[in-house]
Amino acid sequence: MLKDFNLEQLVSPLLEWYGVHARALPWREDPAPYRVWVSEIMLQQTRVEAVKPYFERFIKELPDAAALAACGEEQLLKLWEGLGYYNRVRNMRAAARTLVAEYGGELPADYEELLKLKGIGHYTAGAIASIAYGIPVPAVDGNVLRILMRVSEDSSDIMKQSVKSEVEKLLLPVIPKDNAGSFTQAMMELGATVCGPNGEPACNRCPWESYCLAKKNGSHGHIPVRGKAKTRKIEEKTVLIICDGEKVLLHRRPARGLLAGMYEFPNLSGYRTQEEALDYVRERKLLPVKIEPLEEAKHIFSHIEWHMRGYMIRIAQLDDGVEQPSGFVFAQAEVSEEKYAIPSAFARYTKYMNIRLGQERYE
Numbered sequence: 001m002l003k004d005f006n007l008e009q010l011v012s013p014l015l016e017w018y019g020v021h022a023r024a025l026p027w028r029e030d031p032a033p034y035r036v037w038v039s040e041i042m043l044q045q046t047r048v049e050a051v052k053p054y055f056e057r058f059i060k061e062l063p064d065a066a067a068l069a070a071c072g073e074e075q076l077l078k079l080w081e082g083l084g085y086y087n088r089v090r091n092m093r094a095a096a097r098t099l100v101a102e103y104g105g106e107l108p109a110d111y112e113e114l115l116k117l118k119g120i121g122h123y124t125a126g127a128i129a130s131i132a133y134g135i136p137v138p139a140v141d142g143n144v145l146r147i148l149m150r151v152s153e154d155s156s157d158i159m160k161q162s163v164k165s166e167v168e169k170l171l172l173p174v175i176p177k178d179n180a181g182s183f184t185q186a187m188m189e190l191g192a193t194v195c196g197p198n199g200e201p202a203c204n205r206c207p208w209e210s211y212c213l214a215k216k217n218g219s220h221g222h223i224p225v226r227g228k229a230k231t232r233k234i235e236e237k238t239v240l241i242i243c244d245g246e247k248v249l250l251h252r253r254p255a256r257g258l259l260a261g262m263y264e265f266p267n268l269s270g271y272r273t274q275e276e277a278l279d280y281v282r283e284r285k286l287l288p289v290k291i292e293p294l295e296e297a298k299h300i301f302s303h304i305e306w307h308m309r310g311y312m313i314r315i316a317q318l319d320d321g322v323e324q325p326s327g328f329v330f331a332q333a334e335v336s337e338e339k340y341a342i343p344s345a346f347a348r349y350t351k352y353m354n355i356r357l358g359q360e361r362y363e
Contacts, residue, residue, distance in 0.1 A: 002149070007171070009211060011176060033133065034064055035059060037132075040124050040128070042054055046083055046084075054083055077089070077262055086259065086260070095119055114129060122164075126168075132181070138168045145167060146191050146223075147190050153213035157226065159229075201215075232305045233304050234305045235305070239309070242313045245317055246332055247330040249328055250265065250329050259343045263329075265346055278313070291311050294349065295310065295348065297349065336353075
């Protein structure tokens with residue numbers, strides 16, 4: 001169990017290992033508080049290599065809290081397009097507005113004050129406080145939980161908040177007061193590059209190999225323990241790619257709820273027939289001239305799965321000045337790429353209109 005394990009013995013070998021093996025990452029080159037904050041929010045549920053180009057573009061466009069606070073909705077979502085979990089960046093903007101209004105535009109060098117900002121929980125506050133300000137507080141994410149559960153052969157359920165809180169409590173006296181930032185990043189690095197979540201851990205490259213009880217007893221395949229996740233709800237949808245020449249019809253989602261405020265291809269609940277799809281088009285006073293079925297696709301959210309079927313529907317060209325359906329916009333592909341943020345849930349269908357999403361636009 002972790003509470004009975006000597007955590008002090010792990011500190012020196014971990015820091016020595018990190019000094020040699022730390023990856024060169026853009027946010028590590030200049031660990032200013034704002035840069036640490038942006039990187040940590042981006043890295044939630046996203047791989048490091050995928051985050052790098054997003055981080056660099058975001059910092060270039062929005063270099064500080066004042067710029068983020070003033071950023072418009074469409075630019076904000078477009079900068080985040082492809083990273084998912086869009087409420088994260090909306091929360092960042094809300095927090096940035098608080099920083100401008102109450103903290104002079106700077107993230108406070110205080111763990112408890114950081115926790116007051118929207119979207120910043122214990123992990124992110126710990127990461128900012130320790131990495132940017134050198135404050136000896138824990139930052140416990142999935143990587144940290146995994147390596148500590150394995151080294152101590154602790155079979156506690158890491159999905160329980162009580163377990164995470166206990167780990168934070170046990171780490172607090174161990175963090176080196178003169179090197180808190182490196183300690184935080186070293187644990188993240190060890191979990192990301194050596195003792196990962198998938199496949200066999202690279203024990204021969206681990207600075208904790210001689211201390212690790214999971215290695216000694218061959219139990220790493222069963223640790224960490226995760227409680228059974230809730231079954232995701234499956235929603236069937238019919239996606240419509242409605243084209244007027246080189247333009248495609250986009251619909252803006254409601255301001256609240258899943259994928260709030262983003263642009264999507266019009267879609268209907270359930271699997272619909274071709275005639276039902278054509279009726280949808282006619283109801284919007286558009287004239288369909290051709291319809292063809294498209295491939296099926298699936299997208300997984302945290303609690304929902306979308307199972308999708310699609311149709312490509314060509315319509316008669318609209319005359320200039322004809323009013324577009326309310327809540328919709330006909331957009332050229334290049335305009336959509338620059339202006340309208342489309343969720344990656346629709347990535348399988350964007351190719352039919354030569355629309356590239358997120359990082360794909362820059363490759």
